[in-house]
Amino acid sequence: MKKIIISKSTLELLPYPLKGSVDAIITDDVAGFLCGIQERDYEMQLLVLVFVNFDEYNVVKRSVLRNNALLWNAVILDSDFTYQMLVDEDISFIVDCRTSSIMEEELQFIIQRGFSFLEQQVSVINNNEFLEKLVDMKRDQEDLINIGKSLSAEKDPDKLLRTILLLSKKITGADAGSIYLIEENVKGEKQLRFKYSHTFSKDIPIEEFVMPLNKKSIAGYVALTGEVLNVEDMYRLPENAPFSFNKSIDIQHNYRSKTMLAVPMRNHIDEIIGVIQLLNSKEDMNSERGITGNEAFEIKLQSPDDFETKVVPFDQRYEALMEAVASQAAIALENNRMIRQIETQFEEFVKASVHAIESRDKATSGHSFRVAELCKHMAYAVNSATEGIFKDMYFSETEIKELEYAALLHDFGKVYIDLAVFMKGKKLYPKDFENLIIKINYLYRFVELQALLGGNPEVKNAIASEGIAASNGEANMEKLESIRRIKELVYKLNEPTVTDMDPETALKEMIEEINDVLCKDIEGNIIEIIDDITKRNLSIRRGSLNEEERKEIESHVVHTYNFVSKIPWPPEFKNIPEIALKHHEKLDGSGYPSGLKDDEIPLQARMMAIADIYDALTASDRPYKKALSKEMALKILADEAKGRKIDPDLYEIFVRYKIYDAVDRDFYRIA
Numbered sequence: 001m002k003k004i005i006i007s008k009s010t011l012e013l014l015p016y017p018l019k020g021s022v023d024a025i026i027t028d029d030v031a032g033f034l035c036g037i038q039e040r041d042y043e044m045q046l047l048v049l050v051f052v053n054f055d056e057y058n059v060v061k062r063s064v065l066r067n068n069a070l071l072w073n074a075v076i077l078d079s080d081f082t083y084q085m086l087v088d089e090d091i092s093f094i095v096d097c098r099t100s101s102i103m104e105e106e107l108q109f110i111i112q113r114g115f116s117f118l119e120q121q122v123s124v125i126n127n128n129e130f131l132e133k134l135v136d137m138k139r140d141q142e143d144l145i146n147i148g149k150s151l152s153a154e155k156d157p158d159k160l161l162r163t164i165l166l167l168s169k170k171i172t173g174a175d176a177g178s179i180y181l182i183e184e185n186v187k188g189e190k191q192l193r194f195k196y197s198h199t200f201s202k203d204i205p206i207e208e209f210v211m212p213l214n215k216k217s218i219a220g221y222v223a224l225t226g227e228v229l230n231v232e233d234m235y236r237l238p239e240n241a242p243f244s245f246n247k248s249i250d251i252q253h254n255y256r257s258k259t260m261l262a263v264p265m266r267n268h269i270d271e272i273i274g275v276i277q278l279l280n281s282k283e284d285m286n287s288e289r290g291i292t293g294n295e296a297f298e299i300k301l302q303s304p305d306d307f308e309t310k311v312v313p314f315d316q317r318y319e320a321l322m323e324a325v326a327s328q329a330a331i332a333l334e335n336n337r338m339i340r341q342i343e344t345q346f347e348e349f350v351k352a353s354v355h356a357i358e359s360r361d362k363a364t365s366g367h368s369f370r371v372a373e374l375c376k377h378m379a380y381a382v383n384s385a386t387e388g389i390f391k392d393m394y395f396s397e398t399e400i401k402e403l404e405y406a407a408l409l410h411d412f413g414k415v416y417i418d419l420a421v422f423m424k425g426k427k428l429y430p431k432d433f434e435n436l437i438i439k440i441n442y443l444y445r446f447v448e449l450q451a452l453l454g455g456n457p458e459v460k461n462a463i464a465s466e467g468i469a470a471s472n473g474e475a476n477m478e479k480l481e482s483i484r485r486i487k488e489l490v491y492k493l494n495e496p497t498v499t500d501m502d503p504e505t506a507l508k509e510m511i512e513e514i515n516d517v518l519c520k521d522i523e524g525n526i527i528e529i530i531d532d533i534t535k536r537n538l539s540i541r542r543g544s545l546n547e548e549e550r551k552e553i554e555s556h557v558v559h560t561y562n563f564v565s566k567i568p569w570p571p572e573f574k575n576i577p578e579i580a581l582k583h584h585e586k587l588d589g590s591g592y593p594s595g596l597k598d599d600e601i602p603l604q605a606r607m608m609a610i611a612d613i614y615d616a617l618t619a620s621d622r623p624y625k626k627a628l629s630k631e632m633a634l635k636i637l638a639d640e641a642k643g644r645k646i647d648p649d650l651y652e653i654f655v656r657y658k659i660y661d662a663v664d665r666d667f668y669r670i671a
């Protein structure tokens with residue numbers, strides 16, 4: 001009798017509710033339940049497959065006997081599980097280990113495999129003369145677990161293929177093997193790509209190539225039919241076989257392809273995505289030495305005789321085992337492909353976002369890309385530091401990617417800010433300045449008019465009622481002189497450069513002089529030459545921005561944070577919002593938005609601060625702003641480091657490794 005017992009703790013990783021085909025007992029005490037079964041005297045043999053987390057597995061293993069009446073195997077479903085936990089463990093009870101949700105089809109596959117192992121164990125137990133097969137099966141199960149372990153750890157797709165093939169060869173004792181993957185060509189037609197191959201005994205380099213997906217080749221046949229092919233001699237294929245074998249490579253390399261096992265690689269939705277083809281099994285369990293796959297794998301086939309005497313057909317048990325291995329491999333490849341697809345999507349998304357911000361203001365275009373490049377180079381420099389504070393510091397490739405994305409997006413929040421504020425090069429916006437000059441010119445003409453009126457009593461009388469008083473000519477000449485001075489002063493005050501002149505005092509005097517003249521429009525309304533906003537702007541002591549505008553620009557970091565933190569980053573990029581948020585913080589607490597100090601600012605944000613300032617200083621991103629030379633920019637950064645605004649140790653790295661030379665300024669500009 002077969003039973004499936006599922007621990008409640010594993011339900012979140014299972015396709016729940018379980019479909020009708022899975023008849024399972026769900027309990028929160030699997031070990032207790034099994035002990036209960038054990039005590040009852042079942043006449044039938046019980047085959048039990050349990051789904052448990054790792055801790056529960058250990059409890060079951062300790063408390064439940066395994067005998068002829070009760071045979072059990074376990075599937076570990078545990079999001080905290082790592083293969084490290086299996087070091088020194090007896091894994092012969094484990095059918096599979098999964099850390100993430102499994103789909104209905106995978107579940108069916110695992111159940112089928114679990115019971116098939118149990119049934120094989122029953123037949124072996126029932127037949128003592130095949131007892132050693134139990135050892136094989138135990139080893140097969142261990143191999144499968146180990147394959148899962150190796151494949152889940154591998155991120156590089158090429159290494160993954162190499163690992164798949166190496167493990168397949170080791171398990172079966174094969175001398176050679178190839179992996180074919182199904183792909184679509186530009187016309188949307190499926191084809192088979194010969195992706196990777198390796199021969200232990202000979203160095204046979206074969207380049208990647210594509211072939212049509214049809215039954216004429218062995219790989220094509222397996223890919224299309226899903227059949228496992230176990231061939232005893234490739235040179236003696238059955239006459240009615242739809243496929244044939246091309247001996248040319250054998251002849252060219254003095255090799256002899258004899259026995260062959262080809263299995264389809266099915267992914268989690270039972271789709272065939274490729275084929276693993278193994279050649280020349282060297283395993284010989286019947287010989288006195290009983291050579292297993294692992295040992296046989298390293299036997300060299302050199303002389304023609306070796307191919308006749310050392311090569312054996314692939315053992316039948318490898319057909320099912322290799323199918324399971326190929327499925328694990330397919331799922332690992334699919335996972336890998338999906339991970340890369342997600343990575344590419346993030347990359348594209350980040351770049352598209354940056355283009356959005358950079359194309360908004362052509363003058364600063366390329367800034368984000370350059371800051372990202374500088375940051376990356378700083379991280380590599382920190383990695384290579386063999387002395388000093390960073391000698392033990394190391395950024396992984398993923399951490400460098402995280403830093404790069406944070407840098408690319410660090411100023412994204414600027415899209416929320418009025419572009420005019422960024423473009424503001426002088427204390428008054430061009431329109432406001434123009435307006436002010438018009439008003440001063442008007443005032444000038446007004447006073448001139450007064451002077452003229454002073455000499456014409458008729459006109460004087462005619463418009464006296466409108467409040468334009470004529471005055472004597474001498475006084476007006478003085479006034480006109482003063483207005484001319486005021487106009488000059490307005491030009492000076494509008495400049496953002498810091499001068500000895502206190503703008504507020506100068507402005508006050510100027511206003512007093514102007515206020516003497518009541519300048520009126522046609523309707524007789526008094527024209528205010530310098531309104532409050534203009535006064536406030538012309539009184540700015542440093543730079544061109546008033547307090548509100550400065551705050552608005554500073555708010556870009558919070559906008560960046562709000563935007564970036566809404567992106568569902570994978571866990572390895574979780575620090576991006578924080579790094580981007582803190583790129584304007586200063587070590588002495590004078591930065592924004594939070595005035596953080598020293599270690600409160602992440603190292604990556606401190607790196608970004610240096611890259612950001614350096615790029616801003618050396619960029620000629622505004623018509624009115626001159627780009628500073630590298631030397632000048634480094635001098636300013638040195639002062640900032642001395643004043644503990646930026647991190648002195650990172651500045652030292654920036655200079656020592658000439659990070660500033662790493663970026664080609666014009667390369668990153670948007671045309």
Ligand SMILES: [Fe+2]
Pocket residue numbers: 410411556583584612
């Ligand atoms: Fe910024």
Ligand SMILES: [Fe+2]
Pocket residue numbers: 367371410411612
């Ligand atoms: Fe920036």
